[in-house]
Amino acid sequence: MTHMFKGVWKRGDLFIWLAGVGLALSLIMVAGLLLAIFINAATFFWPADLMRISLKSGGTVIGLKTGREAIPQPETPEASARYRLQIKQGNRDVTGADFIWIDEADIARVEKAEGALIVERREWGDFYGLLKEVREGGGQVAGGGASGLLTLQEKMETALAIHAEIDDLTKSDIGRVNYKMEKNRLAMASLKPGADDQALARLSKERKELERHYQELTARLQVLRDKQVGEAVFLTADEREISIPLAKVIQVYEPGALGAVGRIGFFLRKAIDFVTDDPRESNTEGGVFPAIFGTVMMVMIMSLLVTPLGVVAAFYLREYAHQGTMVSAVRIAVNNLAGVPSIVFGVFGVGFFIYFIGGTIDQLFYAEKLPAPTFGTGGILWASLTMALLTVPVVIVSTEEGLASVAGGLREASIALGATKFETTWRVVLPAVMPSILTGLILAMARAAGEVAPLMITGVVKLAPSLPVDGLFPFVHLERKFMHLGFHIYDVGFQSPNVDAARPMVFTTTLLLVVLVVLLNLAAIWLRNRLRKKLSASGV
Secondary structure (H helix, E strand, O other): OOOOHHHHHHOHHHHHHHHHHHHHHHHHHHHHHHHHHHHHHHHHOOOOEEEEEEEEOEEEEEEEEEEEEOOOOOOOOOOOEEEEEEOOOOHHHOOOOEEEEEEEHEEEEEEEEOOOOOEEEOOOOEEEEEEEEEEEEEEEEEOOHHHHHHHHHHHHHHHHHHHHHHHHHHHHHHHHHHHHHHHHHHHHOOOOOOOHHEEEEEHHHHHHHHHHHHHHHHHHHHHHHHOOOOEEEEEEOOOOEEEHHHHEEEEEEHHHHOOHHHHHHHHHHHHHHHHHHEEEEEOOOOOHHHHHHHHHHHHHHHHHHHHHHHHHHHHHHHHHHOOHHHHHHHHHHHHHHHHOHHHHHHHHHHHHHHHHHHHHHHHHHHHHHHHOOOOOOOOOOHHHHHHHHHHHHHHHHHHHHHHHOOHHHHHHHHHHHHOHHHHHHHHHHHHHHHHHHHHHHOOOOOHHHHOOOOOOOOEEEOOOOOOEEEEEEEEOOEEEOOOOOHHHHOOOOOOOOHHHHHHHHHHHHHHHHHHHHHHHHHHHHHHHHHHHHHOOOOOO
């Protein structure tokens, strides 16, 4: 027995089994975490039926069941524990709270709320109630029931079209005029005393034309707003009448009337809206498109910055620098950089990139805007540079390992055929080490997409009014602040004024961030594999 144990110990079978068990447990925990995130995120879009809850103490509640827990009773035996239900009753403007807790012992009857509607609003969250009538121009155009709902949905199509036109006019035409007026103001402010009268006259004429155009657009905007006259009257669970303007409604539907196909279609539409819409209600409702756009753009800019920086540093250390104490010290420093807390890089980014470089740029090129900073404040460029410094050690180490694996005979053969050192590096060594470079880039992208701390102080905000890319010259605005999925999760989960309403949004955004990181990594892995096959076929 002792001999057999010694044999197992010497062969290392025990350690192999321990490693296998550890790997299996890790995979199970990761899979369980992803499954929990997916389930909680999927239920966020599924149209659950509204319930009508009658209470023994009097009163009725219409809402959705969102949780159940035991009522804390330290002195009561566990066998006689009481439970309570968490109900999302909506109607925050009426009741003051989206969610309430109901003691199960106080429930007299629970039934499906036939005819109850869910009204998704632009403000104050969802409204739950029964349709009483539809009004337009001060008069009734439809009553309640199924016929009233059809009329309401027809009116909603017109209201949504008007809102889309108003939104496009505000963001596109009026936004463009405001941008040109600001440029005109800055141009006039930059004129020195005694400047050319012709330049001043030209700018003044341009200003008057812009103001005239602005007045025309605002008049057109007012005409569109005057068309928003429809409203719907609903009854709450306690028979109170609530009038809601159609201009503030996104959609109205009866979840109990949706069949299996209708529920699936609704689920898919909500998922698409979540990815393509802007956030609302302190980020607890609406979509996350600006956060997706900002995350992808920041990762792309960071990749364009970190790849040449890390590759050039690795090639110099491995191919050109004289190997000695200094180079060894630099390698140790690079490896130690990978362990520096990310917030330290954020502080460095604020001090060096924002205050020093950005402040200098403002002094030289944007003096007319001061004291309002342009580049001397947080922006997507400075956040990307900070993340590039954070991840550059990963690219350097990965590239150096790839260079070490390239056979020395390739370099010697290239030089023997008359190629210079640079030609050998560019045409022979670099293609051979490209898969290792992409491996480092994959790791850098994954870390950059999930980091939050350095971004919070270098450019990320809760809500960005404008994307870093738009139709206004120069089209790409690297000085603008941006939204990020990682910060969005932190903000919704820990800074939201409505915690219960924000919880599903946290799981959904987390799932989206995981999917986004996986897609970015898969794209880089696919490119790396193609390069490996190409290099293998060419014999490099």
